[in-house]
Amino acid sequence: MERLNVELLKRLCDAPGVSGCEEAVGEIISREAGSYANSVHTDHIGNLYMSKGHDKPGPHVMFAAHTDEVGLMVDRIDDEGFIKFIAVGGVDPRVLPAKRVRLGKKGIPGVIGVKPIHLGNAKEDSKIIPISDLRIDIGAASKAEAEKYVEPGTAICFDTVLERQGEILKAKAFDDRAGCYMMAELIKHDFDVPVTFVWTVQEEVGLRGGRIATARVKPDVIIVLEGTAAGDVPPKKDVARRPYLGKGPVITILDWSAVANQKLVELLTHTGDREGIPWQYKRPLIGGTDAGAAIRVKALAAAVIAIPARYIHSPVALAHAQDIINAIELVKVAVGRLREVKFE
16 A cells, blocks of 8 residues: 655655646656656646656546646835735635745745724624735835835745645645645556556636646546545535545546546546445536546546535645545556456
């Protein structure tokens, strides 16, 4: 059974990687996993490709995980040196006030300012502050001083570092550094089919890298490794609460971007049952992945396997170490049985 390389997962999660600025994540993956591939290259948008086993009989499998995370970007700087920003990807404004952030490649520290409760009133205190009314404070006394450190277009990520307490992991960007980590471990395995691993870019802003990668690789099967929203949080009403932390990797049947291939879903679920690997279904019609981009480029069989994480798309999320380990094991065993599947 796999052991979790927490040090590698920490480097991946802690690295800045807002959509369009994923270079630091790609560099970590290249150093960690490149020696296990027969070929390594990147394309002009920033997708990172690693291939192996292309002399083996098919089907050709493409694994995909996206390197980018949701975050913010500098819009402009006002005369007092406060920074107005916009969201990059799906960021909920409710989670932003008083959060620590890092700006740009140098990681300039800042805080998303919010008026102290002493200076507010009852009407203001009950209001969700829109992003357009928030500002980042880096301690600059003027626009000219702030411009020494940042400029419009500077990427902003949440200032969160990975920590572990027992089996529970706390970090930003499990969506999708968990998938990036799983692929960095999976490429070490020798599959009996040709495989291409693609760490894609700009997934959070429209599945852009996945679309380009699929057109380039032209696989027969795509397996997307993801982080998905856990549902086991305190509910306000009687709603489905799956998936749960610690109860295994999550298998998609249907999300807003794609319908998973039924034969691949059966392969994954039957493999899990046979091998004693726990798994669970994802709630339908929640989110979207690079699988949705892939099926719009080429007729192929698609599956999505994710680890559940509480509070994704926020400054901090929680995940379970064993879910990551079980997801890796499930993929290795299931892909080993892939030739048993008749897709026609």
